[in-house]
Amino acid sequence: MAHLAHDDRERVKHSPQRSRVWGRSALLLAALSLVLILAAAAGARFGLLLLIGFGLGATLEGLRFGFAGPWRAMILRRDPSGIFAQLLAIALVATAAFPLLAQNGGELIGAHAPIGFAMVGGAFVFGIAMQLVLGCGSGTLVNAGSGNPIALVALPFFAIGSFLGAAHLNWWTALGTVPLAPLSGAAGLGVTLAALGLAAALFWVLADHDNRRLPRRLVIAAAVVALLAIGNLVVAGQPWGVVYGLGLWVAKGASAAGVDLAANPFWGSAAHAERIAQSLLTDVTSLTNLGLIGGAFIVAAWRAGLSQPIPRLPALAWAATIFAGLALGYSSRLAFGCNVGAFFSGISTGSLHGWVWFVAAFAGSVIGVRLRPLLQLEAR
Amino acid sequence: MSLSRKHGVIALFVIIAGLLAFDLSHSAPLDPFRAPAILALGSGQAASGAHCAAAPGS
Numbered sequence: 001m002a003h004l005a006h007d008d009r010e011r012v013k014h015s016p017q018r019s020r021v022w023g024r025s026a027l028l029l030a031a032l033s034l035v036l037i038l039a040a041a042a043g044a045r046f047g048l049l050l051l052i053g054f055g056l057g058a059t060l061e062g063l064r065f066g067f068a069g070p071w072r073a074m075i076l077r078r079d080p081s082g083i084f085a086q087l088l089a090i091a092l093v094a095t096a097a098f099p100l101l102a103q104n105g106g107e108l109i110g111a112h113a114p115i116g117f118a119m120v121g122g123a124f125v126f127g128i129a130m131q132l133v134l135g136c137g138s139g140t141l142v143n144a145g146s147g148n149p150i151a152l153v154a155l156p157f158f159a160i161g162s163f164l165g166a167a168h169l170n171w172w173t174a175l176g177t178v179p180l181a182p183l184s185g186a187a188g189l190g191v192t193l194a195a196l197g198l199a200a201a202l203f204w205v206l207a208d209h210d211n212r213r214l215p216r217r218l219v220i221a222a223a224v225v226a227l228l229a230i231g232n233l234v235v236a237g238q239p240w241g242v243v244y245g246l247g248l249w250v251a252k253g254a255s256a257a258g259v260d261l262a263a264n265p266f267w268g269s270a271a272h273a274e275r276i277a278q279s280l281l282t283d284v285t286s287l288t289n290l291g292l293i294g295g296a297f298i299v300a301a302w303r304a305g306l307s308q309p310i311p312r313l314p315a316l317a318w319a320a321t322i323f324a325g326l327a328l329g330y331s332s333r334l335a336f337g338c339n340v341g342a343f344f345s346g347i348s349t350g351s352l353h354g355w356v357w358f359v360a361a362f363a364g365s366v367i368g369v370r371l372r373p374l375l376q377l378e379a380r
Numbered sequence: 381m382s383l384s385r386k387h388g389v390i391a392l393f394v395i396i397a398g399l400l401a402f403d404l405s406h407s408a409p410l411d412p413f414r415a416p417a418i419l420a421l422g423s424g425q426a427a428s429g430a431h432c433a434a435a436p437g438s
Contacts, residue, residue, distance in 0.1 A: 042410040045415060237421070237429065241432045280407070284429035300385070310383045
């Protein structure tokens, strides 16, 4: 008996379950160590922002909360459950953000941007491109972190596009914008919540009868994402964003390679030149972007989901992925944000450009969904 | 040998590590003693980060 008990102990000691526990513990320990090292080296705020990014990435990947996929589900199957979750998360953030912004205007800022020709066109193109790669701003980072090959190819071109779009932003904006008029205060919050309710009602009416639901998983995801987004606002002083950080990564490389960015109206302006001179480890959106990738990786590794083979896709699909990546980056700068910076953070902090972005990007998505099979991007 | 997601993630992390190493060697040094307060809320400091929604010149 004692001999058998010893064998059992040995089996447990070397069992796959035990090694999984060790592997998962090591993942969490590594993530926490990175947060603490960054906090010690650069400052507590930056460590906290990386932690928020980890949380966002883990939540989006772990609870399958996204933007491009739910919009596709609505367009193809009239399933609005993911969109209901997005609207719920935005409403939760707005409920906290409006009073915070009203009472702390000097310390906190909203994602407020003007509506204009280029803004609307940018959102429309972004909607097409995000359906081609099935990943928006946050989605591309999360998908890359979980090893999705389409996202891995699209991501560097997304960054290049963001850099170029920002470089040309002044010219595009000069085509025409309407004056900034953000919603604020109790009345602004009331209008925003009512509009979110109306949007939900519209999708409810348009939905297939069997799909009129909001699963508990998505309710939890919406609540966690909202909590982290409010945390981003409180810690950073600005709402959650994605695309500025990606463009900044390329701007730093271009600057170091000898490209004269001082002559560029955007990258040469004092605020952005300062960001280029400082480390990415002190840039708000760069940190949450890195956290999104890391958080998604942790969940994918936790689930042992990294062994999936990379699918074989035709050259046309890879070319479309590269082009869509560039378009995602370029268009999101013209649109003053992606699904996160414009749609999620814009609406939840009272910017009307978030609503216009929503309509234009959804219209683009309808086209993007139809283009995907034509570009041989559907799985075989 | 067929490529899996694991290989893609390894390549991504190598690139990110290279980006950060390059960044640290080409940027102002990190200084935790000159870092902003842990929370912007209540810090008395104006928000200074860059955001994609910020219009040119704002």
